[in-house]
Amino acid sequence: MAEQRRYLSVRGGEWAFAVVGLPLALLGGAYALSVLYAGTLLSLTVFGLPFVATALMGARGLGALHRQLVGRLLGEHVEAPAKLPRPAGVVAHGRVVLTDPIAWRSLLYLVLRLPLSVLGFAAAVALPLGCGWLIGFPLWGRLLEPGPWPATWLDAVSTPLGLVILSAVPGAVRGLSGANRRLARLLLGPARAQRRVRELETARATLLAQNTDQLRRLERDLHDGTQARLVALAITLSLAEDALAPGSGPDLVRLRTLVDRARGQTDDTVTELRRFTRGIHPVALDGGLSEALPGLTATSPVPVVLHLNLPERPDQVVERALYFCAAELLTNVAKHSGARSAELEASVNDGRVHLSVRDDGRGGAALGVGTGLTGLAERLAAVDGALHIDSPPGGPTVVTAELPTRL
Known part of the structure; x- marks a missing residue:
């Protein structure tokens, strides 16, 4: 009917x-x-x-x-x-x-x-x-x-x-x-070459804006966080220097306290710097996606079954985009889908690398509904990639990222 x-x-x-x-x-x-x-x-x-x-x-x-x-x-x-x-x-x-x-x-x-x-x-x-x-x-x-x-x-x-x-x-x-x-x-629409140029111009503008925002955020974090910690460390070392040569001799108890404080401040600063550098280039990617993705799925709150078929390593830029794409999609699964399980599959075929995340959640995911998929699609477009979403109401949801292995 x-x-x-x-x-x-x-x-x-x-x-x-x-x-x-x-x-x-x-x-x-x-x-x-x-x-x-x-x-x-x-x-x-x-x-x-x-x-x-x-x-x-x-x-x-x-x-x-x-x-x-x-x-x-x-x-x-x-x-x-x-x-x-x-x-x-x-x-x-x-x-x-x-x-x-x-x-x-x-x-x-x-x-x-x-x-x-x-x-x-x-x-x-x-x-x-x-x-x-x-x-x-x-x-x-x-x-x-x-x-x-x-x-x-x-x-x-x-x-x-x-x-x-x-x-x-x-x-x-x-x-x-x-x-x-x-x-x-x-x-009646733009020619293919014109459409391609327009897409690349839009992707370039998006990438530049995102990089600018990232640099400003990094500068703010370094100024408000790391710089403040280093200033506190310098003050602690100055106090330790004063404790070494008082008029009545070194104050060993106070000196030990200040050294312990300086060690803790140093550890906190190193941890914070590692967190910053992880956002720039994850250390896990040094071994490629085959080593990085298992560690990423292991930290997901939702159980994830991983399927990898990566006989060759893509370019570093592509690997980085796929890694952050997988992290964003798994975060969406945990926050928005209500899923009990998920699957992540990554494979290389005919010069293209495919990464898909499937979950058994409530579905209804789409571009522009507050799940960050629009920004993700723009970031993938900047490296000549595309994002495909299949998420009917009631689920399941399958989000696939497709990129060239070489740029």
Whole structure:
């Protein structure tokens, strides 16, 4: 029953896109075909390249209009491509336009959108009207023709046929809407190279911000913690120096007390410095993930079953990212999942290293719900990695990190 309701449910925006989109698609298709035809004819003249460059700018504008239409009516957000650079000089600007992949892809979109729009309009308007005519065919014949109307096999077939075709209309509209969404994602968004550059720029900015925050936090901890301990140690040593040479001779009891205090302060300072350096580069990673991950799972409050298949060591940057990723995920399991057991699996295959954490908790984990997964995904993206989350309500939750072994 749920599948049937989902099949019959068509958003109002999908109907509107099929109807309103036809005039725009006809305009865009005619524009694109005219540009291709005229550009071919003018290609051997001095007007050819300027005409094509101007037409490509227009195609970019029409592509932006269609991208907005897809977003408003079909609910498909297509990321806007980067704006064209504006170099100095007419020739340089024309070269940029003529080599712009977004403009050419927009032109291709206008051509391919034309048959899809015709099919969409037929499915949303012409097909229901035709079904209405088929369903009422016996009545129309009797109303239009005076006198008795002999019953024929068409009377018996037309109504069931119209109902069958009418039941297929929602599926046809939804299918064509899905095709339009995919076409818009493929051709109206940024080119793959541009998307990659944008992702790397975002990842770099995130990494720089995180490193800056980490350095500020380390500076604050060193100032408020370690520096204060060292100052206290210096004061203790000064007092010990005073106890060595009083007017009446060394005060051995007081000197022993001060030496014991200095030893304790030194131990505390060393422990604190080790804690700081552990956050910069864990000592456990000196032996690789094969040695670091067992120690990490052993300290987890939730029992963790570990599966390792690491025939080769990734780069140190990748190992560090995976180690902190595993630590963050195990912390989330202990704090948020309510799980009784968990599994951690790490493997290397085809130049990619995969780390997944599975728990039997309550599920419902997602990016941006306060579990630190968003920041984790951003940190992985900075080293060309990705985070995948599968956490239906009720569990189980499986979070997988995937990174290249070599950067």
